[in-house]
Amino acid sequence: MNYWIKCSRFFCLSILMMGSIISVSAQEEDDLLSLLGDTEPETELVYATFKTSRIINLQSIENTAAGVLDFKIAHRFGVLNGGFYDLFGLDQASMRIGVDYGLTRWLTIGLGRSSFEKTYDGFTKIKLLRQSTGKKKMPLSLSLFAGSAIKTVAFSEPERDNYFSSRMYYTYQGILARKFSEGFSLQLSPTVVHRNLVKTKAEKNDVYALGMGGRLKLSKRTSINAEYIYLAPNQVAPDIKNSFSIGFDIETGGHVFQLHFTNSTSMIEKGFVSESVGNWLDGDVHFGFNVSRVFTLKKK
Amino acid sequence: MMMIIKKMIFILLVLVSGNQLVAQKYFTKKGEVSFFSHAPMEDIKAVSNTGSSVLDAANGKLQWAVLIKSFAFTKALMQEHFNENYMESTQFPKAKFTGTIDNMTAIDLKKDGEYNAQVSGVLEIHGKEKKIATNAKFLVAKGKIIATSVFKVYLADYGIEIPSVVKDKIAKEVEISIKSNYELLDKM
CATH class of the missing domain: 1.20.5 (Single alpha-helices involved in coiled-coils or other helix-helix interfaces)
Structure with missing residues (x-):
C-alpha cells in the first residue's frame, strides 16, 4: 500500500x-524574440501622403520638414489651342518663383512672386492633426493654411481713387487628407478667398470654394495627381470656370518634378480658385510644371 | 531492481530539467543598430536605438530584430526616401537576424573578460534572406555584457534598387554596426 x-x-x-x-x-x-513578450504598439505617423507640398496648384497636406528650404519654380505656358503658330502655348509663359521653409515640424512659411499681374504672396501653413496608426489612431491629417497676396501691376484706371488695400487678397483654407494606401491619397480643401476689390457689384468679395485632390502612385517615384476646385454659384464673373488640373509627379532624390495640364494661369490661391478662365472643352488648357528642390539648412 | 530503475529515471529527469534551469537567456530591447554608407556625393548614416535581441547562452542561439521605421536620419527627406523608396518599410517593417554563435562554448557571460564570437545565420532585410557570417565581441565586466559587431551588406543582395540618377549618392555597400547591452532574461 x-x-x-x-x-x-x-x-x-x-x-x-x-x-x-x-x-x-x-x-x-x-x-526566441517571442520571449520578450508583445511589445506595446507604438503610434506610427503616416508619412508621404503626397510627394511634395503642392498637389498641382493646391497646397497639399505635406509640410516642409523643419530646417528644410524648398525652392520652387513653377511655369504655366500659354494655351494649347494657340496652335502651331504659338507652338501650342510654349511661346508664352507665366511663372512663380518661391521658397517654402519649415520653421518647425508643424509650421511652414512661404514667399513667392508671380509674373502674372506682378503678384507677391506669402503664406503660413500649420499642421494640426496627423494621420496615425498603432497606439494612437487618427484617421486623417488636418492642416490650416492662410495666405495673402499683393497685386502690384499698375492700376487699370489710374484716374480713379486707388487705394493700396485694393491690391490685397486673402485666402483661408482647411486641408483634410487621408493616405488610404501606399499608392492612393485623397484630400479635401474647403477654401475662402477674400478680394478687397472686385470689378462689378455682382461679384462677391468672399468666394467660397471646395478643392478636391488626389494622387495615384504608379511606381515608387512617380504618381498621377489630379485636382478640382468647385466654386459655389453666383460669386464670381460668369466667365470664371472651376479649376481642373491633371498631372504627373517624378521624384528623383532631392528634386520633385511635377508636369501637368491645367485651365488656370495663376499659381496662387486667389488666382486659380477665383480667376480661372480656361475652358477644358475648348482646349483652353495650359501645359505647366513645378520644380521643387530641397536644401537642408538645419540638420536634426 | 525496480527501485534502481526508478532512481535512475528520477536522476535523469533532474539532470535534464536542471540543465534547463541553468540555461540562461539574455536580452535587450534597446540595441543600437546603425548603418553608414559612403558615396562620392553623399555620406548616409542612420541609427536606431530600439533593436531587440535574445541570446540563449546554453546553445548560442541568437536573434535580432529592428523596426525599419525606427532609423533616424539627419536629413528628413532622406528618412522619407529610405522608408518609401528603398526599404518599403510599410511592406517590410522589420529587419531580422536568426543565427547562432558558433563558438558559444568558449564564451562565459558570467565571467569578466573579452570574448570573440563567430556569428553565422540568416539576415533578412527588405523581405529577402541571405546567409551571413561575421565576428562579434562580447565584453563582460562587473556583470554587464556589451556585445558589438560590424559587418557589411550589399544592397543588391536584398533586392534594394538604386536608380541611376542617384548612383553617386548611394553606395552599393553599407556598413552595419551593432551594439547592445544584454541583460538576464527572467522569464518565470
Whole structure:
C-alpha cells in the first residue's frame, strides 16, 4: 500500500517534470524574440501622403520638414489651342518663383512672386492633426493654411481713387487628407478667398470654394495627381470656370518634378480658385510644371 | 531492481530539467543598430536605438530584430526616401537576424573578460534572406555584457534598387554596426 502511494507520487512527479521539459523545449523551437513578450504598439505617423507640398496648384497636406528650404519654380505656358503658330502655348509663359521653409515640424512659411499681374504672396501653413496608426489612431491629417497676396501691376484706371488695400487678397483654407494606401491619397480643401476689390457689384468679395485632390502612385517615384476646385454659384464673373488640373509627379532624390495640364494661369490661391478662365472643352488648357528642390539648412 | 530503475529515471529527469534551469537567456530591447554608407556625393548614416535581441547562452542561439521605421536620419527627406523608396518599410517593417554563435562554448557571460564570437545565420532585410557570417565581441565586466559587431551588406543582395540618377549618392555597400547591452532574461 505504502509502496503504491510512493510509486504514484513518483509517477505524478515524473509526469509533471516531463511536462515542464516538453513545454520549455516547445517554447525554444519558437522565436526566441517571442520571449520578450508583445511589445506595446507604438503610434506610427503616416508619412508621404503626397510627394511634395503642392498637389498641382493646391497646397497639399505635406509640410516642409523643419530646417528644410524648398525652392520652387513653377511655369504655366500659354494655351494649347494657340496652335502651331504659338507652338501650342510654349511661346508664352507665366511663372512663380518661391521658397517654402519649415520653421518647425508643424509650421511652414512661404514667399513667392508671380509674373502674372506682378503678384507677391506669402503664406503660413500649420499642421494640426496627423494621420496615425498603432497606439494612437487618427484617421486623417488636418492642416490650416492662410495666405495673402499683393497685386502690384499698375492700376487699370489710374484716374480713379486707388487705394493700396485694393491690391490685397486673402485666402483661408482647411486641408483634410487621408493616405488610404501606399499608392492612393485623397484630400479635401474647403477654401475662402477674400478680394478687397472686385470689378462689378455682382461679384462677391468672399468666394467660397471646395478643392478636391488626389494622387495615384504608379511606381515608387512617380504618381498621377489630379485636382478640382468647385466654386459655389453666383460669386464670381460668369466667365470664371472651376479649376481642373491633371498631372504627373517624378521624384528623383532631392528634386520633385511635377508636369501637368491645367485651365488656370495663376499659381496662387486667389488666382486659380477665383480667376480661372480656361475652358477644358475648348482646349483652353495650359501645359505647366513645378520644380521643387530641397536644401537642408538645419540638420536634426 | 525496480527501485534502481526508478532512481535512475528520477536522476535523469533532474539532470535534464536542471540543465534547463541553468540555461540562461539574455536580452535587450534597446540595441543600437546603425548603418553608414559612403558615396562620392553623399555620406548616409542612420541609427536606431530600439533593436531587440535574445541570446540563449546554453546553445548560442541568437536573434535580432529592428523596426525599419525606427532609423533616424539627419536629413528628413532622406528618412522619407529610405522608408518609401528603398526599404518599403510599410511592406517590410522589420529587419531580422536568426543565427547562432558558433563558438558559444568558449564564451562565459558570467565571467569578466573579452570574448570573440563567430556569428553565422540568416539576415533578412527588405523581405529577402541571405546567409551571413561575421565576428562579434562580447565584453563582460562587473556583470554587464556589451556585445558589438560590424559587418557589411550589399544592397543588391536584398533586392534594394538604386536608380541611376542617384548612383553617386548611394553606395552599393553599407556598413552595419551593432551594439547592445544584454541583460538576464527572467522569464518565470
